[in-house]
Amino acid sequence: METISIDIETYSENDLGKCGVYKYVQHPDFDILLFGYAVDGGDVRVVDLASGKTMPEEVLAALSDETVTKWAFNSNFERVCLSEWLRRNHPEFFSSYSVPGDTVGDYLDPRGWKCSMVWSAYMGLPLSLAGAGAVLGLEEQKLKEGKELIRYFCVPCKATKANGGRTRNLPEHDREKWERFRSYNQRDVEVERSIQERLRNFPVPDFVWEEFWLDQEINDRGILLDIDMVENAIRLDGISKDQLLDAMKKITGLENPNSVAQMKQWLSSRGIETESLGKKDAAKMIADRDMDEEVVKALKLRLQLAKSSVKKYQAMRNAVCRDGRARGMFQFLGANRSGRWAGRIIQLQNLPQNHMEDLEQARGLVKNGDYEALAILYDSVPNVLSELIRTAFVAAGGNKFCVADFSSIEARVLSWLAGERWRMDVFVKNGDIYCASASAMFGVPVEKHGRNAELRQKGKIAELALGYGGSVGALKSMGAIEMGLTEEELQPLVDSWRTANPNIVRFWWDVDRAVKKAVKQRKPSVLRGIRFECRNGMLFITLPSGRRLSYVKPRIGENRFGGESVTYEGVGGTKKWERIESYGPKFVENIVQAISRDILCYAIRTLSHCRICAHVHDELIIECQKDASLEAICEQMGRTPLWAEGLVLRADGYETQFYKKD
Known part of the structure; x- marks a missing residue:
């Protein structure tokens, strides 16, 4: 056999x-x-x-x-x-x-x-x-x-x-x-x-x-859960929800103030009409200085009630195995275009971040089920429970977590592929890419806590939003307006970033031409170590690692602007199989994320002698003995694969008894 x-x-x-x-x-x-x-x-x-x-x-x-x-x-x-x-x-x-x-x-x-x-x-x-x-x-x-x-x-x-x-x-x-x-x-x-x-x-x-x-x-x-903390978090959330609902009932007089229809009617009775009570809309109303004080109180309570953090704790309770560990959290090749992992069950890929300075103290109160102390010490119990979700993952007795992740991995890969030299020099010197980007965009030195520091935020949002062909809409989606940028600043910001990164912009359209050549002429081409070819009704993009990205039944179509675009069949935004439109910058995004995934895989293989118990985006969580060297782990993780010569990688990390966002 x-x-x-x-x-x-x-x-x-x-x-x-x-x-x-x-x-x-x-x-x-x-x-x-x-x-x-x-x-x-x-x-x-x-x-x-x-x-x-x-x-x-x-x-x-x-x-x-x-x-x-x-x-x-x-x-x-x-x-x-x-x-x-x-x-x-x-x-x-x-x-x-x-x-x-x-x-x-x-x-x-x-x-x-x-x-x-x-x-x-x-x-x-x-x-x-x-x-x-x-x-x-x-x-x-x-x-x-x-x-x-x-x-x-x-x-x-x-x-x-x-x-x-x-x-x-x-x-x-x-x-x-x-x-x-x-x-x-x-x-x-x-x-x-x-x-x-x-x-x-x-x-x-x-x-x-x-x-x-x-x-x-x-x-x-699997990864160990502090199940006592999980159970207490679920119990405390129930107490919190009851108290928040009671407080809202007193303000509004409604039978169920958690009902969108009832709340809209209550707001309407006070002269406030709104299409939505979503997080952003509620926050805008709260920020309105002319808003009635009782309305503001009710909306703040509603935002706390809307926290869905407890669902993560319930998912942990559902998944925990007899030895206290949660298993099966990762779907191999789960992301259809890039081959990155997809999260399952607890969904580690979208855990809330933690920003509390006294994280350990708050965690201790939740673990001990001390609701009174939580309510006295913190403005919002739901916010505390949300920030503590990561900390429910713990290292087994006698061990610790070494958590290591790649620094600016997508920015590094994109710069390397496009040959954007000044950016690669920043990474060689372990510089701050947001400061460097702002400096290149505005022509002045930018330091994180020094000269022209106020420009760093503009450099950051430009880096996050514009690397894959994004424009004003991408900046808005990233929260540019909420960060204090004006509508008039957005297009100049796009223009400045593209002017500062001509090789990246050129790379977008080089990829666009390579894909169209493969689809229209059925001729293969190689661009910066990436091979584009069509055969047997498939578009293949072979990455430097040797792994292929596959696009089903590609053809040339017309985009919404009347221009030429490539379409293919895949799982779209509706989670259904459909025809998807794409173009150069979007293919670049697929390629960069796919290569970043391959680099993580290379690191997993390099560190396979360690007990990797989870990974989140570009981060590895390793459960190891107390004397294990974090420095050695980061050094091994930061090694560049042979197929990525010239790419500068860096891995940083921290040691902890419970998982957190350092």
């Missing part, structure tokens, strides 16, 4: 969507119902485990045999489920890849597994079996009735008189449905194999599979 394609159907009382697969399999009632498989491209077989059938021993042995490649669509699900099932039912066939002190011991080694969902993602296809099959136009399509069958057999059911009060549907409760479920399981294996067959001329490079296995190891390891 060389390969085996697998699809399983499972049952658990834990909600997979809320808790993730690692917690899902830990429920005592978790079980595998059907095991569909095909060996070495042969016929698909279905083992009906729920009806008492047994798995062939050669298949059981293959599950922990690294020399046999296991294929599945979203193989993380199959691997984690089979890890738990094997340990419970056939421990003699289970073997882990853990070493003493690590926390991956409950799981099969990912190095024996490959994932056709990863392959689909690498080709720019949807991250669902049905979606990938539909885009590829496969003859074998996922059976549409699957969702209904999964609801029937794979999750608890409501007890009714009609079903005899049972809370679970078994095969004997509907034999006809069960036979259809077996067919559904078989079809999924067939579709998964068809995807492999359709994509066989575009294999995933071996180094990307290596990255995937490291990703799976990080997901298996």
